[in-house]
Amino acid sequence: MSTPDRPTPGQTIGPFFGYALPYEGDADLVPPGSAGSIRLHGRVYDGAGNPIPDALLEIWQTDADGDIPQAEGSLHRDGWTFTGWGRADTDLNGHYTFSTVLPGAAKDGAAPFFALTVFARGLLDKLHTRIYLPGHPANAGDPLLVSLSEDERATLVATADATGLRFDVHLQGDRETTFLTYG
Amino acid sequence: MTAPTTKQSVETQADLSAEIAELEKLSIEADAEGQNVRQPLLDYPPYRSSILRHPTKDPRHADPETIELWAPCFGNSDVDPLEADLTIAGSNEPIGERITVSGRVTDGEGRPVRNQLVEIWQANSAGRYIHKREQHPAPLDPNFTGVGRCLTDSEGRYRFQTIKPGPYPWGNHINAWRPAHIHFSLFGRAFTQRLITQMYFPSDPLFALDPIYQSITSQKDRDALVARYDHDLSTPEYSMGYNWDIVLTGPSRTWTEPEEGDL
Ligand SMILES: [Fe+2]
Numbered sequence: 001m002s003t004p005d006r007p008t009p010g011q012t013i014g015p016f017f018g019y020a021l022p023y024e025g026d027a028d029l030v031p032p033g034s035a036g037s038i039r040l041h042g043r044v045y046d047g048a049g050n051p052i053p054d055a056l057l058e059i060w061q062t063d064a065d066g067d068i069p070q071a072e073g074s075l076h077r078d079g080w081t082f083t084g085w086g087r088a089d090t091d092l093n094g095h096y097t098f099s100t101v102l103p104g105a106a107k108d109g110a111a112p113f114f115a116l117t118v119f120a121r122g123l124l125d126k127l128h129t130r131i132y133l134p135g136h137p138a139n140a141g142d143p144l145l146v147s148l149s150e151d152e153r154a155t156l157v158a159t160a161d162a163t164g165l166r167f168d169v170h171l172q173g174d175r176e177t178t179f180l181t182y183g
Numbered sequence: 184m185t186a187p188t189t190k191q192s193v194e195t196q197a198d199l200s201a202e203i204a205e206l207e208k209l210s211i212e213a214d215a216e217g218q219n220v221r222q223p224l225l226d227y228p229p230y231r232s233s234i235l236r237h238p239t240k241d242p243r244h245a246d247p248e249t250i251e252l253w254a255p256c257f258g259n260s261d262v263d264p265l266e267a268d269l270t271i272a273g274s275n276e277p278i279g280e281r282i283t284v285s286g287r288v289t290d291g292e293g294r295p296v297r298n299q300l301v302e303i304w305q306a307n308s309a310g311r312y313i314h315k316r317e318q319h320p321a322p323l324d325p326n327f328t329g330v331g332r333c334l335t336d337s338e339g340r341y342r343f344q345t346i347k348p349g350p351y352p353w354g355n356h357i358n359a360w361r362p363a364h365i366h367f368s369l370f371g372r373a374f375t376q377r378l379i380t381q382m383y384f385p386s387d388p389l390f391a392l393d394p395i396y397q398s399i400t401s402q403k404d405r406d407a408l409v410a411r412y413d414h415d416l417s418t419p420e421y422s423m424g425y426n427w428d429i430v431l432t433g434p435s436r437t438w439t440e441p442e443e444g445d446l
Contacts, residue, residue: 004291004292004432005289005291005292005293005430005432006291006403006404006407006430006432007291007378007430007431007432007433008378008380008407008408008429008430008431009222009223009380009399009404009405009407009408010223010378010379010380011223011366011379011380011381011395011396011398011399011408012230012233012379012395013366013379014366014381015314015316016304016306016312016314016316016317016366017304017366018314018315018316019304019312019313019314019315019328019330020302020303020304020329020330020366021302021304021368046235046236047234047235047236047239048235050235052236058377060250060251060254060255060374061250062249062250068249068250068253069255069256070253070256071256072256072257072258072259072260072261073258073260073261074255074256074257074261075257075260075261075262075300075332076260076261083255083256084250084255085255103250106248106249106250107249110248110249113248113250115250115251115374117374117377119379120236121232121236122230122232122233122234122235122236122237123225123233123236123237124223124224124225124227124230124233124237124395124398125221125223125225126377126378126379127238127242128242128375128377130245143245143246144243144245144246147243148243152243171235171236171237171238172235172236172237172238172239176238176239176240177238178240178242178243179238179240179242179243180242180243180244180245181242181243181244181245182244182245182246182247182251182375182433182434183244183433183434
């Protein structure tokens, strides 16, 4: 076997992605308000507790049945096909919103989650993490969640609210989000 | 129009260059001691905006679950082939040096990343972005938006037709200028391989001065972001060619050879 090639390094998304990467319908994996839809939303904060108005978040998830979507159409959504992927930039309050469905478990007994990547001006490379569902019985046996301290675990579990789920991202600080490496 | 007055810094390039040199030295020492130095560093104070925006804790290891070993799927309904030509957005030709940028996207084992989305954005030839927060008083070009997309082909190859971006000033310190670059966004064979980065042009005199480029402290890894002039990609009487290959690593599901007729 040959040595694997070294990865091409990341660089910051910078301040000027706003006219290039967001597009109409990017954050609506399902039409807002459609049957079974939820709002997944929250704010992104820096180490001083200030909201970050120039972050970009992407989620990738199973469908409600736990199947992995392999349908095209994320860039031109037809309103019927669930592609499992979406993108949301933060507003001036650091707030993002997705319209989606709750992910199902990919395997029996597995804890469902949204895979999340975070980009921002000032952040030199992408960050990976997961958004777990509050109160899901499988969370108690999830290998990642059980490997974390209670405080760390709390940063990865969304909270339920009137319209769905709330999940804040803290790049730094007392409530710094637990970020992941898969290496 | 005068130069922008917001975000005035009192720090000079000499201050920054001293910090850059010190961090490179520490990083090379750590590497020599066998530590795995992250490339780029996330905690890199010479890039002032990173100070409050980098995680302070090491990332936690996770065994990738099923969804993370797959990538979202994009196709012909998502991307019009014309989106790979950034020079046709207006009614006239954009101003600047016409270039072709092309290369291959592979995984760490050299296998092609096929039929995947590549997105780019860039400044125009005067160093100006079409963006409402952009303050640089260089001219906008009505015939250039600086945004493109394409899908990789069955060999993992992408190709864009564009114009060479100009360097531009920014507020990091006094007289801070970014080397000319094109922003690239890439998807791999797994979500773990997601990458956003920047492609640079050969022999830019601003490399040594730029804290974003220098946040990659290993020369070999920095070099991987610099395109190569490729005369075979140049088009006679029309445009200059640059080759830039991209390697996306990270665990993914088991590789399967393309099926017969799948290409
Ligand atoms: Fe840029």
